[in-house]
Amino acid sequence: MNGIAKKLILADKTYPSTQRCTKCGYVKKGDEKITLQGNRKHGTKHNEYICYQCGYNNDRDENAVLNLLALAK
Template sequence: PNNLKALYKRIKHYQRLLARKRVANGKKATQANNYVKTRAKLQRDYRKVASIQHDIVQKFTTMLVNNYDRIAIEDLAVKQMQMSHVASKGLHRSMFGYFKQVLKYKCEWYGKELILADRYYPSTQRCSQCGHVKIGADKVGLDGNKKHGTKHNEYICYECGAVMERDENAVRNLLALL
């Protein structure tokens, strides 16, 4: 949402201000009135962001549970996915762990079935048409496949020749678990 983007921008601004004050004044900075005011504004914006994120997750999980009897998600190893500081920020903001936790308790509450695919289930490496699983140098990573020159978002099966979006292939494989 746009309001989140504005809040992230403001948080970045306040963090920069506080860092500058600490560099200039050292330990004395934390006792200055302007520093305390700026820190209060930063904390206010952090609370707003958390509130918006929690609201989005609650509404989305409620919609999922109300519309579907069986829900399948992957149990992702988020720590290993945090490759760069840019990707890690996005992964942290997406709140995978909180999403899974909320979806779990809502499925139990409403009597729906939640299927968790094992974190080692090769949903992005298995062909949804023929079942061939890519291994070794044939695997498709977040940066694509160097050996075959494919992009990260395309899936090409080297057995049957199927060509599709990587996410679409993963969804089909997760649906096969149902």
């Protein structure tokens, strides 16, 4: 190998990476959660992440990746 050590970090299956705001840390619960159908209460699509606390707006998957990267630090 090239001498670079690698470390595998596993997130708990209940870690709310798609529900947590990358900017403020707010975690959506109950009828605020994003599902595969989006969010009916707020009229968002399944691939949209909009924080109902601070207004942060991003792609849902990108927001989840940012949360998982932060968890690994």
